[in-house]
Amino acid sequence: MKFSPLVDELIQSLKCLPGVGPKSAQRMAFQLLERDRKAGSKLADSLGKAMSEVGHCQSCRTFTEETYCPICVSTKRGHSSVICVVETPADVLAIEAGGHFSGRYFVLLGHLSPLDGVGPDELGLALLETHLASGEVTELILATNPTVEGDATAHYIADMAKNHELAVSRIAHGVPVGGELEYVDSTTLALSFNGRLPI
Amino acid sequence: MKFSPLVDELIQSLKCLPGVGPKSAQRMAFQLLERDRKAGSKLADSLGKAMSEVGHCQSCRTFTEETYCPICVSTKRGHSSVICVVETPADVLAIEAGGHFSGRYFVLLGHLSPLDGVGPDELGLALLETHLASGEVTELILATNPTVEGDATAHYIADMAKNHELAVSRIAHGVPVGGELEYVDSTTLALSFNGRLPI
Known part of the structure; x- marks a missing residue:
């Protein structure tokens, strides 16, 4: 079943966002239509402006x-x-x-x-x-x-x-702060040895 | 650090979408700005139209x-x-x-x-x-x-x-097709017994 053309078009268009599939797109469209039309219009405005004006x-x-x-x-x-x-x-x-x-x-x-x-x-x-x-x-x-x-x-x-x-x-590559040596991959470990600094 | 006003506004506006936090909003804004301005403009259009016209x-x-x-x-x-x-x-x-x-x-x-x-x-x-x-x-x-x-x-x-x-x-409430009795909660199981049909 299809919704009305405008709602369908909105759901299709939302899928251009990264990580948004058909189901999330539908959820986003309904959430905006049902509860937050003001925020939706604001998003439309700032999106349109950003796409055309940001260089x-x-x-x-x-x-x-x-x-x-x-x-x-x-x-x-x-x-x-x-x-x-x-x-x-x-x-x-x-x-x-x-x-x-x-x-x-x-x-x-x-x-x-x-x-x-x-x-x-x-x-x-x-x-x-x-x-x-x-x-x-x-x-x-x-x-x-x-x-x-x-x-x-x-x-x-x-x-x-x-x-x-x-x-x-x-920039230096090595073990991230808060990381545990046990879980760091061997290439990163090797880089952290190569890049060691006097203390 | 803040980006330019338009980019900041876009990131803020994207947070109105359900399930989109600051990090996802930023990712979405950059993805559209870097790779898909056409889709972004289309989304802005259909969003604007849907918000104002869908009743x-x-x-x-x-x-x-x-x-x-x-x-x-x-x-x-x-x-x-x-x-x-x-x-x-x-x-x-x-x-x-x-x-x-x-x-x-x-x-x-x-x-x-x-x-x-x-x-x-x-x-x-x-x-x-x-x-x-x-x-x-x-x-x-x-x-x-x-x-x-x-x-x-x-x-x-x-x-x-x-x-x-x-x-x-x-509508009937009970064990969903493909579900396993073992993993169905007790209220649903009770409802499925109450709503049993002659076979």
Whole structure:
């Protein structure tokens, strides 16, 4: 059985959200229709606006509807000499949540993946190169994910940075705080031994 | 750290969806912004339209943007002499998925719950009464949920229907098909004994 066209269309559209299947989509549609039309309309508005207006920061490529994002605009951080390279805007948020990093970011919006047609151009590495060439940058911290693609991307960028005089580092991989050695995989353990620091 | 205002607003708005917390909302927002703006805009459109245009069927109270829903408009079913009373439009969908019921529905959009201010008026029982008084109805099947409130609602409606000459029945409660006796709770088991049928 089908509902009325508008309700069907809403249920179909909700399935574009990650982790939402037919059953959850139906539940979401009914919940909004039955109990919270105001919040539903607000979601429709902000979704429409975000989809059409949010673009990328001209300096670090994270999401923003302005030309530059709040971090790049900030007088304290916008011209910081330390750039942290991450894969996604969500990574920026994760690092900012810690509050220990006060430099600026460069968001690749992906990682090198030749089979998917993602090369240096798609990652905006030309823009990163202009940042490095400006002479303002003294350190580049590579915080791509510790996956095969993330590591490959980090190595590619490290090679690229060799032409400029600056320190290049990769974030440490090892046993997470609160983790138990017993349950940590062997590759991570090996990395934590390789990356050991004098105490 | 905050994102740009539009992205923040989108993440906040997404939290109105059931089962979506801050982390999922963020994931959904980034997924749509990064990979599927077209689907996101479509969702915004259909959400906006549904929230403003979808109302309730004048005859059975289910969701529809027309005056009457497809079932009530149907010549075969719209004037059926059997009415099935359910709590929500999702229940209509669940029964229709089985395809074994060919009467029409009456959707309460809730159950009696005096503490939450839900009385007979909120459940549209006056409208149901006019259906019963029309003389077209010969059977009323009460398919409210087998909860305390659902049972109370069913009893209230059964009392109401006593003034009219028609058969009133409650759907059977018992062991679900494919279920194992061992894992069925004792109340359900007791109900399945009480409701036993000659074979």
